[in-house]
Amino acid sequence: MKVLFLHVDYIKFKAMKKALKNPPELTEKEKKEQKISDALVAMISVEKSDSDVKKSVSELIKNIKDIAGQIKAKNIVLYPYAHLSSSLSSPEIAIKVLEESEEKLKKDFKVLRAPFGYYKEFELKVKGHPLSELSREIRFEENVDAIKGSEEKYNPSQLLREISKTKLDTSKLKENDHRIIGQQMDLFSFSEVAPGMIFWHNNGLILYNELINFWREVHRKSGYQEISTPQILDKKLWQISGHWEKYKENIFLTKYENRDFAVKPMNCPGAMLVYKSRSRSYKELPLRLSEIGVVHRQELSGTLGGLFRVIRMTQDDAHIFCSEEQIENEVEGVISLINMFYEKFGLQFDHVELSTRPEKRIGDEKLWDKAEKALESVLKKKKMKYKINKGDGAFYGPKIDFHLKDSQERTWQCSTVQLDFAMPGRFELEYAGSDNRKKTPVIIHRVIYGSLERFIGILIEDKNGRFPTWLSPIQVRVLSFTERNVDYAKKIIGEIGKKIPNLRLDADFRNDTVQGKVKEAEMMRIPYIIVVGDKEKKEKTLAVRIKGNPKIEKFTTDEFCIRLEKEIEGKK
Numbered sequence: 001m002k003v004l005f006l007h008v009d010y011i012k013f014k015a016m017k018k019a020l021k022n023p024p025e026l027t028e029k030e031k032k033e034q035k036i037s038d039a040l041v042a043m044i045s046v047e048k049s050d051s052d053v054k055k056s057v058s059e060l061i062k063n064i065k066d067i068a069g070q071i072k073a074k075n076i077v078l079y080p081y082a083h084l085s086s087s088l089s090s091p092e093i094a095i096k097v098l099e100e101s102e103e104k105l106k107k108d109f110k111v112l113r114a115p116f117g118y119y120k121e122f123e124l125k126v127k128g129h130p131l132s133e134l135s136r137e138i139r140f141e142e143n144v145d146a147i148k149g150s151e152e153k154y155n156p157s158q159l160l161r162e163i164s165k166t167k168l169d170t171s172k173l174k175e176n177d178h179r180i181i182g183q184q185m186d187l188f189s190f191s192e193v194a195p196g197m198i199f200w201h202n203n204g205l206i207l208y209n210e211l212i213n214f215w216r217e218v219h220r221k222s223g224y225q226e227i228s229t230p231q232i233l234d235k236k237l238w239q240i241s242g243h244w245e246k247y248k249e250n251i252f253l254t255k256y257e258n259r260d261f262a263v264k265p266m267n268c269p270g271a272m273l274v275y276k277s278r279s280r281s282y283k284e285l286p287l288r289l290s291e292i293g294v295v296h297r298q299e300l301s302g303t304l305g306g307l308f309r310v311i312r313m314t315q316d317d318a319h320i321f322c323s324e325e326q327i328e329n330e331v332e333g334v335i336s337l338i339n340m341f342y343e344k345f346g347l348q349f350d351h352v353e354l355s356t357r358p359e360k361r362i363g364d365e366k367l368w369d370k371a372e373k374a375l376e377s378v379l380k381k382k383k384m385k386y387k388i389n390k391g392d393g394a395f396y397g398p399k400i401d402f403h404l405k406d407s408q409e410r411t412w413q414c415s416t417v418q419l420d421f422a423m424p425g426r427f428e429l430e431y432a433g434s435d436n437r438k439k440t441p442v443i444i445h446r447v448i449y450g451s452l453e454r455f456i457g458i459l460i461e462d463k464n465g466r467f468p469t470w471l472s473p474i475q476v477r478v479l480s481f482t483e484r485n486v487d488y489a490k491k492i493i494g495e496i497g498k499k500i501p502n503l504r505l506d507a508d509f510r511n512d513t514v515q516g517k518v519k520e521a522e523m524m525r526i527p528y529i530i531v532v533g534d535k536e537k538k539e540k541t542l543a544v545r546i547k548g549n550p551k552i553e554k555f556t557t558d559e560f561c562i563r564l565e566k567e568i569e570g571k572k
């Protein structure tokens, strides 16, 4: 069972059309709009594995009571919501679970149950406190035990048919939605067998790798070291770091030799262990350890969307270990890097937020004063516009977040800089000061792209798929006018390839019309399309369509290569 809990100021809903053939008849009350204020709403998907109704009801009630207790809710809304799962139970089971839960909860709460089997319109206002949005997954292990005892029996071709092909519904998407362009340019795909995890195709992976190459080059020059830490780590480490208490619902767990391991949802603890691998001196600070880290975070599959919200993401992370005196300088360095990256890609922040000390916090007040002042003075020095989010910092330190907009006008956090006074203590990190006394460093967590997946999504939509040439998966395509021109076209490809060995160049010699081939190359947003016909052969020139411009330009092969090489090398 999957449940999304929302603590709301109010919710109102009304049954519209039948969603099932024979849903339960509506009472007079249910035919009208129903409204309740100040309630805990449980959006529920009852799944195939919930066939034991009694057990399912008891687990659901346990979860509802737990959350209702924490937020002191007296009103409960049971809201059947099929969109959280692709493995729903039969309607009969689902309705039983909902009805019985309602009966039981009535003893302690005022309960409202939304109609089952109807499309409903609904409106709600979610409160803004930290527990107001929570999800729970209720799972029963029984079936697994039954399988263990007997020999596993399955039919591969049957299973294959169960893997439904995910087809993109484009009807509600903008033309420049990254999912549409991703398909046109053959960048990536998704499959139901790995929700929220991207299958990068060759073209998309080129883009991904070019972004990483550029990032590495810049970070090397900016005094960062690069590390790579394990993908799964003993659960203990997450208890030390503090992620366990705050985050355990989102962590993928696994077992190995009877030990509990977690698939990393963050890169921080790995970096802490690298820092701790030997004794450190003030001379090494600031120590900037960067990591292109792949992290996994559980999210309900219903809330995933293309590249923007994923389960598996690549973070361009870094942890800077520094002294208190170095904070301002380091933050300034990070913000310069962020500005440099976003200028390079011609992207503009929708807004920048500085989040300051929350009510519940750790660390000395003086340190908070210093840290907030450091962040703010850097923003001012850089003449950046920002809003202050008072009290919205992490309990371990203040932060600056950078937000960008997508094609649907939604904003997404990309870069972030966070100061941390907690983790150094929890991991007992230290360094020898110039007086040889032990001191505790401060940590700056920061990402620039944020998640590479999300950044690529933003970039695709902002550029409508027309990336600068250095990023383009295919940089040049050579088309033959007719069969007669193929040999000469091959000769040209050889010449260009010799002059620019790393060029991503391909050819289309199919027996199709030139218009058709140009159209396809344009769909792929290939920046340089060379058409070779009789005339070009005779004149020894190249006719080039540049970046979607219908005007054809003429070059000799030499001229073309010089221009192209300069453009790619300059990453323009």
Ligand SMILES: [Zn+2]
Binding pocket: 266, 267, 268, 319, 445, 446
């Ligand atoms: Zn971190």
